[in-house]
Amino acid sequence: MSVRFAILAAVFLATLVGAGAAKADAQICDRPTNAWDNAAQANGISLYTLEWSPFGAPEWGWETYTPLIQREIGSPCDPASPAFAEALAGFQARYGLMATGQFDQPTFQVFRGLWQERRPFVMARVRGECPEPPPINMLGYLSPQEEHAERMTRLLRRDVLEAYRRMAAAARAEVPAIAADPELMQIFSGFRDPEADAARCAAQGNCDGLRRAVCSPHRTGTAIDIHVGHVAGMGVDSTDPMSRRHMAQGPAYRWLVANAARFGFTPYVFEPWHWEWTGDDTAAGGR
Structure with a gap:
């Protein structure tokens, strides 16, 4: 078999597998579930119009959180679909909530609690x-290609750095859009010296436990801030709701939500760029 033929065969097989997965998702999402039509309609409206403050500041809609929610309920379906509502109702029933199939704030608090419990640092706090x-001898240097240009960070715990490298390589191998943008998956913050962090907290006065913590997970060398895209004119770690929504819909974040657990990483829901290594590819919510 020629090399060219082998490559063509591999591409054809990958296309078939991808098409098969897409067809399976379509069959799941498009099957008749009339009982959930009203819930689907309500979700389709609230997805963009819900006025709430899940992290203190006002937000409109819950689109930012849909990738994590879809993964948690095991549904690839559009949030405005009856199939999504049915899967959400199943989740609500499992956790003792009213199984309405409609997204609401009590349901989000359960999601948030589950996601936070998967962060070892949070449980330590x-x-x-x-x-x-x-x-210091447990820390390793990032290469220049791994560091995002806006923020020069140098160190991560060595085992975390190796896990990150495997993860970044997989993301670029599996998603052409990520491979085409060398900035995606770069790190803009890793290990941060606690004394330097404390000084910055005092100088900037923003250690409110949301944007930055007095006791930060970055002190452990297991937390990484990954460039997952940004809105022009806003920073890579902008907490503006529009910026976070943009990041959450991009290819890097969506890939991370689906795959980071394979490499032992788990997310911080408020910051699409922030991921923490658990050292366990099942503890991070892997399926």
């Missing part, structure tokens, strides 16, 4: 602990 930074 619940116990009243602030983890100590790792010894």
Whole structure:
């Protein structure tokens, strides 16, 4: 078999597999579920119009959170579809909520609790602990190609760095749009020295536990901020609702939501760019 023929055969097979997966998703999402039509209609409206403040500041709609929600309920379907409403109702029933199939704030609080519990750093803070930074000999240097130009960071824990490298390579191999943009998947913040972080907190006065924490997960060398895209004129870590929504709909974030657990990483729901290594590809919500 010639090399050219082998390559063509591999491409053809990949196309068939992708088409088969897309067809399967379409069959799941398009099947008749008339019982959930009203819930689907309500979700389609609230997706863009819900006025709420899940993290303190006002937001419109819940589109930013749909990739994580779709993964959690095991549905690839559009949030305005009856199939999504049916899957959401199943989730609500499992967690003792009213199984309406409609997205609401009590349901989001359950999602948020599950996502937070998967972050070992958060659970340490619940116990009243602030983890100590790792010894310097446990930290490794990022290469220039791994660092985002806007922020020059140098260090991560070595095991985390290796996991990140495997993850970034997989993302670029699996998604052409990520491979085509060398900035996507670059890191703009990794290990941060606690003393330097404390000084910046004092200088900028923004350590409110949301935008930045007094005891930051970055002190552990296991937290990374990944460039997943940004709105022109806004920073790569802008918490503006429009910016976060834009990031959450991009190819890098969507790939991370679907695949980061394979490499032991779990997200912080408020920041699409922030991921933490658990050291366990099942503890991060892997399926």
